[in-house]
Amino acid sequence: MDLFSAEKRHLHLPNAEVIYIPDFYDPQKADGYFEHLISRVPWQQDDIKIFGKVYAQPRLTALFATNEKPYSYSNITMTPNKLTAELGQIKTDIEAVCQHQFTTVLLNYYRTGADSNGWHADNEKELGENPVIASLSFGASRTFHFKHRTIKEEHYKLNLEHGSLLIMRGEMQHFWLHQIPKTKKRVEARINLTFRTL
Ligand SMILES: O=C(O)CCC(=O)C(=O)O
Numbered sequence: 376m377d378l379f380s381a382e383k384r385h386l387h388l389p390n391a392e393v394i395y396i397p398d399f400y401d402p403q404k405a406d407g408y409f410e411h412l413i414s415r416v417p418w419q420q421d422d423i424k425i426f427g428k429v430y431a432q433p434r435l436t437a438l439f440a441t442n443e444k445p446y447s448y449s450n451i452t453m454t455p456n457k458l459t460a461e462l463g464q465i466k467t468d469i470e471a472v473c474q475h476q477f478t479t480v481l482l483n484y485y486r487t488g489a490d491s492n493g494w495h496a497d498n499e500k501e502l503g504e505n506p507v508i509a510s511l512s513f514g515a516s517r518t519f520h521f522k523h524r525t526i527k528e529e530h531y532k533l534n535l536e537h538g539s540l541l542i543m544r545g546e547m548q549h550f551w552l553h554q555i556p557k558t559k560k561r562v563e564a565r566i567n568l569t570f571r572t573l
């Protein structure tokens with residue numbers, strides 16, 4: 376059976392609701408946001424600590440929010456910038472589709488195929504019990520991997536395209552892990568925005 380339902384948007388998965396909308400923004404609109412974000416966001420590269428060793432995070436990040444609440448993950452605490460007009464417009468567009476209000480957006484900038492985001496769940500306490508996470512992609516396509524923590528046959532790949540929106544909700548962050556692996560293929564820059572509620 377097809378992983379997607381008839382409308383090719385809802386994925387049928389145990390313990391998760393995943394929705395993929397490939398054409399959330401048309402290519403021209405997505406190009407405009409991509410260029411704007413690349414040049415205007417104050418990108419930073421933080422150090423992360425894994426088993427006591429310190430590494431430079433393999434991508435650049437930034438945080439924006441409608442409130443002052445910091446966001447902490449992997450021993451990093453990020454203080455939000457004030458939401459810009461452009462990010463506010465994107466947030467409004469996404470809220471209309473998700474029927475959910477977001478406060479915070481974490482941005483990831485994958486400069487080349489060597490940049491990545493390791494296996495994790497977005498399960499920080501401050502996100503609440505079953506968080507709605509809306510993930511918008513601009514620029515080069517990268518492969519999103521997700522796997523169930525205990526049902527070994529349940530593992531999938533999804534190509535996240537320019538202007539696409541991926542929505543994760545329900546119990547997903549309890550039962551599943553996700554990652555953006557490194558790739559040896561030549562890939563151009565990609566920006567990802569994950570909207571969250573803190
Ligand atoms: O870049 C992506 O598509 C995923 C980002 C992600 O999982 C995160 O920021 O928590």
Ligand SMILES: [Fe+2]
Pocket residue numbers: 495496497553
């Ligand atoms: Fe994530």
